[in-house]
Amino acid sequence: MTDSTPALAIRARDLLFAWPGKALVIEIEQFSVARGERVFLRGPSGSGKSTLLGLLGGVLTPARGEVSLLGIEISALSASARDRFRGEHLGFIFQMFNLIPYLSVLENVLLPAGFSPARAARVGGDLQAEGRRLLAALGLGASDLLGRPVTELSIGQQQRVAAARALLGKPEIIVADEPTSSLDHDAREDFLQLLMSECRTQGSTLLFVSHDTSLGHLFDRVVSLGDLNRAGRT
Amino acid sequence: MKTLLLALRSLRNRRTTALLTISAIAISVALLLGVEKMRTAAREGFANTVSGVDLIVGARSGQLNLLLYSVFRVGDATANVSWQSYQKIARHPDVEWTIPISLGDSYRGFRVMGTTDQYFEHYRFAGERKMVFAAGRPFTDLYDAVIGADVAQQLGCKASSKIIIAHGLGNVSFAQHEDKPFTVVGVLERTGTPIDRTVHVGLEAITAIHIDWQSGMQALPGGRVSAEEARARDLTPESITAFMVGMRSKVMTFTMQRAINEYRQEPLLAIIPGVALTQLWNLVGIADTALMIVAAFVVLAGLLGMLTAILTSLNERRREMAILRSVGARPRHVFTLLVAETGMLASAGVAAGVAICYSLIFAGKPLLERRFGIFLDPGGLTGYDFAILGTIIVSALLIGVLPAWRAYRNTLSDGLTIRV
Numbered sequence: 229m230t231d232s233t234p235a236l237a238i239r240a241r242d243l244l245f246a247w248p249g250k251a252l253v254i255e256i257e258q259f260s261v262a263r264g265e266r267v268f269l270r271g272p273s274g275s276g277k278s279t280l281l282g283l284l285g286g287v288l289t290p291a292r293g294e295v296s297l298l299g300i301e302i303s304a305l306s307a308s309a310r311d312r313f314r315g316e317h318l319g320f321i322f323q324m325f326n327l328i329p330y331l332s333v334l335e336n337v338l339l340p341a342g343f344s345p346a347r348a349a350r351v352g353g354d355l356q357a358e359g360r361r362l363l364a365a366l367g368l369g370a371s372d373l374l375g376r377p378v379t380e381l382s383i384g385q386q387q388r389v390a391a392a393r394a395l396l397g398k399p400e401i402i403v404a405d406e407p408t409s410s411l412d413h414d415a416r417e418d419f420l421q422l423l424m425s426e427c428r429t430q431g432s433t434l435l436f437v438s439h440d441t442s443l444g445h446l447f448d449r450v451v452s453l454g455d456l457n458r459a460g461r462t
Numbered sequence: 463m464k465t466l467l468l469a470l471r472s473l474r475n476r477r478t479t480a481l482l483t484i485s486a487i488a489i490s491v492a493l494l495l496g497v498e499k500m501r502t503a504a505r506e507g508f509a510n511t512v513s514g515v516d517l518i519v520g521a522r523s524g525q526l527n528l529l530l531y532s533v534f535r536v537g538d539a540t541a542n543v544s545w546q547s548y549q550k551i552a553r554h555p556d557v558e559w560t561i562p563i564s565l566g567d568s569y570r571g572f573r574v575m576g577t578t579d580q581y582f583e584h585y586r587f588a589g590e591r592k593m594v595f596a597a598g599r600p601f602t603d604l605y606d607a608v609i610g611a612d613v614a615q616q617l618g619c620k621a622s623s624k625i626i627i628a629h630g631l632g633n634v635s636f637a638q639h640e641d642k643p644f645t646v647v648g649v650l651e652r653t654g655t656p657i658d659r660t661v662h663v664g665l666e667a668i669t670a671i672h673i674d675w676q677s678g679m680q681a682l683p684g685g686r687v688s689a690e691e692a693r694a695r696d697l698t699p700e701s702i703t704a705f706m707v708g709m710r711s712k713v714m715t716f717t718m719q720r721a722i723n724e725y726r727q728e729p730l731l732a733i734i735p736g737v738a739l740t741q742l743w744n745l746v747g748i749a750d751t752a753l754m755i756v757a758a759f760v761v762l763a764g765l766l767g768m769l770t771a772i773l774t775s776l777n778e779r780r781r782e783m784a785i786l787r788s789v790g791a792r793p794r795h796v797f798t799l800l801v802a803e804t805g806m807l808a809s810a811g812v813a814a815g816v817a818i819c820y821s822l823i824f825a826g827k828p829l830l831e832r833r834f835g836i837f838l839d840p841g842g843l844t845g846y847d848f849a850i851l852g853t854i855i856v857s858a859l860l861i862g863v864l865p866a867w868r869a870y871r872n873t874l875s876d877g878l879t880i881r882v
Contacts, residue, residue: 287787308792315790322788325781328468330475342464343790393789 237263237401237433238284242293245279253279254290255459259451263298263400266424266434268444271453277437280453281405284435285318286310298400315344319394319432321423323406326390327378334359334374337392340399347397362392365429366422384415391423398430405437420446465795469802472782476775483768484811490764491815491854492822494757495847499823501750503838507588508743511655512735514586515561516715519543519551519722520704522729526745529738532563532704535573535656538631539565542701547728551707556714559584561706564668564699567639568631572613574661576668576702582608584708587655597621598648601664604693607644608662611652619646625661627671629680637680639671642689652831666697673697707732761854765861768807772800772865776872783873796873797866804862808855816843816851 238261245254253276261267271277282288283295286302287310295303298317302310319340327336337359341348351358363369366388378386387407394402404423408416420436420443427434436447444450473480512533520528521541530536552560561584564576582593582600598621601608609619619625623646629637644663652658670692674681687695709715715734722732783796823840830838843851 285788308794311787311790311792314788320788322785326785328782328785330471339786340789343786343792343795347790 235263236296237261237265237298238435239296240284240293241296243283243290243295244292245283245288245290247279252459254283254457256280256293256456257458259456261433261435263433264431266427266446266448267436268447268450269435269437269453270439270441270444270450271437272439275453276457276459277405277453280457281403281437284403285320286314312344315340316346317400319396319399319402321387321390321394321402321404321407324383324386324410326393327386329377329379331378332375333363333368333378333381333389336378336389337363337396339393340396344397347399350397359392359396362395362426363389365426366392368392383410384419387411387419388422391419391426395426395430395432399432401433401435402427403435403437406439407436408443409438409440416440416443417446465798466802468786469799469806472779472799473803473806479771479775480807483771483807484814486767487761487764487808487811487854487858488814488818490757490761491812491851492818494754494761494850494854495816495819496822497750497753497757498847498850499819499838499840501754504750505743505747507654508746509736509739510588511739512585512587513589514584514708515706515735516709516712517707517719517722517732518704518735518738519707519730519732522731525731525733525738526742528704528731528733529735529742531565532706533656533735535565535575535660539703541729542703543705543730544701544728545699547725547730548702548705551722552705554718556710556718557707558710559708561585562665562702563704563706564665565703566631567627567629567668567671569613569625569627569661570617572610572617572659572661573631574627574663574668576663576665576699578665581662585657585706587653587657591653593653593657594651596649596651598646601647601662601667603645603647604664604667604670604697605642605644605689606647606664606667608648608650609646610650610658610660610662612658613661614649619649621646621649627661627663629675641686642671642692654831665699665702669697669699670695762857764811765808765854765858768804768811768858769861769864772804772807772862773868776865776869779869780872780876783869784876787873787876793870793873797870800866800869801859801862804858804865805855808858808862812851812854 238259240256240259243254243256243259244252246252269277279288283290284297286295286305290303293303294301297313300313302313305313328339331339334356338355341351341355348355360374363374368385368388373381373385378389381389387410390407394404407423408419411419424434424446441450518528518532520532520539521543523540527537527540531539548560548562551557559580561577561581565573567574579600586592596611598608607625613619624643625646626643627639629639644667650657670689673692673695674685674687680686707718709718719732719734722730786796820840823838827838827840
């Protein structure tokens with residue numbers, strides 16, 4: 229179970245995946261991300277991006293091969309152990325509609341703590357204060373914002389709330405799936421700067437998935453999913 | 463715990479649909495509970511039509527027939543009981559009292575019953591309740607009458623009203639005992655039993671008004687006996703329709719019943735009212751069982767409405783489920799979330815239904831008592847009621863497994879993909 233190189237945050241090897249009755253969507257020989265590294269994964273829609281994130285998030289199990297996160301081979305874990313692992317060590321930010329509409333801003337940020345006691349414990353001390361601190365760090369310090377229904381926020385604000393939620397409890401890996409594609413150009417870079425600086429503070433690894441290469445220069449490394457994934461290539 | 467809170471918040475977010483669903487369940491539960499309460503009240507009211515009477519004796523016919531005409535004033539006796547037989551049984555050392563009953567005439571659709579003051583003394587209904595006079599007193603004079611509450615109300619009679627009894631039972635009878643009018647001397651309180659629809663007169667009065675009648679016709683004017691002349695005659699009846707018996711010791715009831723049924727001089731039938739009432743209820747009780755079944759189906763419809771509402775909401779909530787998954791919720795959390803929702807909707811519906819039912823009972827109680835003589839005792843929820851309500855909630859939870867299962871499956875296949 230324990231990987232020989234725990235310095236890697238993400239390691240996928242000989243990964244094969246196909247939806248039942250369909251052609252292969254993922255065939256990856258080797259993909260790894262070092263701890264603390266910020267990687268830009270470039271993938272147009274239809275490149276198997278969602279499936280790869282499902283495999284890395286432990287929601288899907290590969291037909292063959294292994295996925296190891298933080299030195300743990302999660303593809304060998306039981307479904308509920310993978311769910312626990314995800315809640316504890318991973319933070320997700322999606323393209324849009326990241327928030328539960330019936331919860332307040334702060335409640336949305338604190339959501340992971342409710343499902344993962346370990347992550348709540350890592351916050352140590354006052355959960356609410358940590359939630360507020362993260363929101364403030366991401367530029368949402370105004371107190372009147374916290375109690376408001378999330379549906380009243382702008383998309384940019386919603387994405388920052390989602391980022392604060394992903395960062396809560398210092399998960400080792402942050403996976404962001406097109407988090408900026410519904411933002412305009414200035415807001416995009418702004419958001420990314422805030423996200424990256426917070427990741428650096430927390431020591432989190434960032435896997436940023438996007439089809440928009442204009443942001444690639446801000447990252448340590450740019451990887452093209454098209455080069456990585458041999459499935460679907462003719 | 464966290465999941466229950468989420469379920470509650472999620473429902474609040476969809477409060478219009480949730481409230482409508484709860485209302486549908488509440489109305490169906492109120493109906494079911496109301497039917498059950500009415501059923502209990504009706505059954506008790508029915509069983510309480512007569513009490514304190516150990517045996518009812520009449521000419522040999524059927525048990526139900528005898529019960530129907532002697533207690534419910536429905537149908538006719540096939541034959542009478544001779545005065546001699548009646549006297550013989552009435553004087554039996556084990557018999558404490560008897561109430562003779564003579565039926566056959568009517569007053570504007572209400573039956574006239576000849577009896578004695580023993581009737582007011584010993585007849586009981588609804589457990590230990592005695593007849594109470596709303597106005598006036600029992601009959602003392604030959605031509606006195608005591609009327610039930612319905613007679614008084616529907617015909618506008620009161621104490622001192624004069625009434626003329628018709629011969630036979632038709633609503634419109636051509637043969638009237640107009641030469642011997644009666645004076646109403648008493649009006650009884652409402653009892654919720656057939657007493658309310660009865661005109662009571664003395665046993666001798668029945669003899670008196672028929673003294674100059676033969677084979678259903680009054681004698682020609684020359685042979686008639688006036689009301690005053692009748693007073694001088696011997697008014698002991700030759701026969702009565704039936705009589706009720708109170709035993710000195712309840713233990714002797716069965717022995718007496720057998721003795722009467724085997725009485726050689728005359729074919730008689732003695733019945734125990736409680737047994738006969740139960741038998742009758744088993745016949746008419748089918749109707750309320752049917753009503754109960756209908757109410758149960760209404761509840762089922764309410765629950766299916768809830769199922770529809772939740773299933774419809776599932777698709778638009780796939781995103782919500784994926785978000786929950788991404789922050790560490792397991793499929794079983796999603797499952798619990800949905801089952802908890804149905805549980806909350808059903809529980810709220812049941813609680814509201816109980817509240818509606820009780821409000822209606824309290825609001826309608828005076829009317830039911832006054833108009834229909836149904837004594838609806840709201841009481842608390844009985845063990846049976848709790849069993850019904852519990853069954854509804856458990857059924858809801860079972861129904862909730864379906865959307866929960868669907869959401870669970872969606873969750874597994876959607877993974878973290880947020881489908882919009």
